[in-house]
Amino acid sequence: MYTNNSEERKFLYSKLYFAGVIVDTDSNGFDWFGNDERGQLGRIIKESNFTDLICELVHIFKEGLPNYYELSSLFSMKYEIVQGYLISRYGLETARKEKEEFERRFGKGNAGMDNGDKIICRVENVERGDQDISKIEMDIDIECLKINDLYLFVNEIPDLNELKTNIEAKFDDIDIDIDFGNKLIIKDKTYRIIVLEDENRMTD
Known part of the structure; x- marks a missing residue:
């Protein structure tokens, strides 16, 4: 299931830009042409069963820190950015200053999303053949734009012991x-993948 040659997946780890400034200097850059790995990975994301999807995501994170909008588009x-829009628009330095001022006034750890805490990217209308995921949310670190937490909101909780x-x-x-x-909750040193039921899902 997994690609052995990580070069073929370098589009997943393309450089991230923050208010016009490159913040990820270790990634490989865009690769829109030259291989079919994007299409193949897209098919895996859309057509695999839930267990294989989770394993694929773990593999992606083990290979490096994926670009959040490249991963979203799969x-x-x-x-869209649903929280932290001002951070994503105005950049890291302004976000830091806003966070410091907010915490000076209201206490450490009380900064809201738009005051320098995090950016949240939400994926809706998830294209999965099994229609098992209603939405995805990514908590994104403002320091380096890496995905800290990847939430998979499912329509129905699977057998978690079997999945584990x-x-x-x-x-x-x-x-x-x-x-x-x-x-x-799948945890590694740099990320978490969290599977939980979507309490706001549409029901018949």
């Missing part, structure tokens, strides 16, 4: 927790 072309067992069979160096029986 799920759907409908994605299947993922652990393919990866032996990640932590997986089941929280209160209704949330699965």
